[in-house]
Amino acid sequence: MICQTPGSAHPSLRPVTQRVLAGLVIGAATLLGSVAHAAYPDRPIQLVLSFPPAGATDILARAVGQKMSESLGQTIVVENRPGAGGNIGLAYAAKAAPDGYTIYMAAVTNAAIAAAAYSAQSAHLIKDFVPVAGVATVPHMLVIPSSLPVQNVRQLISYFKAAPGKYNFASQGAGTLSHLESEVFKAATGVDLVHVPYKGSSQALPDLLAGRSSMMFDSIPASMPHVKSGKLRVLAVASGKRVGMLPNVPTVDESGVKGFEANNLFGIEAPKGTPAAVIATLSKAIQTALNSPELKQRMEAQGVELKFTPADEFGRMVDKEFRTWGKAVEMAKVKLD
Incomplete structure (x- = not known):
């Protein structure tokens, strides 16, 4: 007969007990980790x-x-x-x-x-x-100062070609979509324009409104208020299809610059x-x-x-x-x- 002291575990049961305790600890840690992860996000x-x-x-x-x-x-x-x-x-x-x-x-x-x-x-x-x-x-849209005497893209191209190198285009910055859209436009139409980069629309628009820049591919949200006020004129949208809020404004492609698309x-x-x-x-x-x-x-x-x-x-x-x-x-x- 084997006698066991009260409160003590049989030697052969100790490894089992240790494994059970270890499992409980791991399970608790996993549960706590899940709770912590579920709390995301817990700050701004x-x-x-x-x-x-x-x-x-x-x-x-x-x-x-x-x-x-x-x-x-x-x-x-x-x-x-x-x-x-x-x-x-x-x-x-x-x-x-x-x-x-x-x-x-x-x-x-x-x-x-x-x-x-x-x-x-x-x-x-x-x-x-x-x-x-x-x-x-x-989508961006092609905008010009309302003081410029043109009403569509074809007229704009002719206007620029009449004085190579005289006019410039504004952009949201060197290497931005606003910049490259104009570079592609230049290459496709053969116009000679000088690039004037800015840090975003907010800095470019004052010079465009004043006529110190002659054209810009700009975002609709940034330029639309000035189009509505009559200070800018929109000639085309750069996207592959017309924009819902501007159903009567053609795409650049529809305006004669075939293959032009920037969504x-x-x-x-x-x-x-x-x-x-x-x-x-x-x-x-x-x-x-x-x-x-x-x-x-x-x-x-x-x-x-x-x-x-x-x-x-x-x-x-x-x-x-x-x-x-x-x-x-x-x-x-x-x-x-």
């Missing part, structure tokens, strides 16, 4: 963009960010980091911790152009980020290494935001076409934009160093 999220306030990217980011805040229960703080064709904001977001608390509103077409036009970049949208969701297309894709990306569960949470919040009828109506009134695109599909669209605009940069012989 920074939404970085590469352009200054008042432009299309800023308007879109603030509108979508506000709706995302309602869904996530945390504030979305917009951080404007303009300059270097969008590279400053891109690099800032790429270096952030991949924890879901810094995300990037990507002007994809612009990023594709900059990647091809600059020899060296400190960050790359495809290599250093993961897609969260596509959010919109924001200006936007979406939200996160630094590479951001957990899949965090990406899923953000994606769901974006989808909820874009389903808001009030937001859709408000953005459509400014020429922004909202559309939720899941991460995988959006990633393929980003790849296509990089291929397309890489070829356009090469054709236009644009190099920025």
Whole structure:
């Protein structure tokens, strides 16, 4: 007969007891980890963009960010980091911790152009980020000062050709979509114009309004108020099809510059290494935001076409934009160093 002291375990049972306790500890840790992860987000999220306030990217980011805040229960703080064709904001977001608390509103077409036009970049949208969701297309429109004596694109081309090198075009910055659209326009039409880059629409528009610049491809949200006031005249939209809010304005292609198309894709990306569960949470919040009828109506009134695109599909669209605009940069012989 084996006697056992009260309160002590039989020697042969001790390993089993230890394994059970270890399992309980691991289970508790896993549970705590799941609870901690489920708490995301537990503080404000920074939404970085590469352009200054008042432009299309800023308007879109603030509108979508506000709706995302309602869904996530945390504030979305917009951080404007303009300059270097969008590279400053891109690099800032790429270096952030991949924890879901810094995300990037990507002007994809612009990023594709900059990647091809600059020899060296400190960050790359495809290599250093993961897609969260596509959010919109924001087509640009070709605008001129109302003082310019032309009414359509054909007249504009003739006007410029009559005085080669005399006139200039404004852009949102060297290496931006606004810049390259004009370079492609020049190459396709044979006009000779001087490029004057600015840091975003807000800085370019005063000179365009005053007639010191002769044309600009600009975002609809930024330029439309001046079109409505009669200070600017819109000649065409850069997209492949007409814009809903401007049904009577032709595309550049319809105006005689065949093959011209720039749809200006936007979406939200996160630094590479951001957990899949965090990406899923953000994606769901974006989808909820874009389903808001009030937001859709408000953005459509400014020429922004909202559309939720899941991460995988959006990633393929980003790849296509990089291929397309890489070829356009090469054709236009644009190099920025």
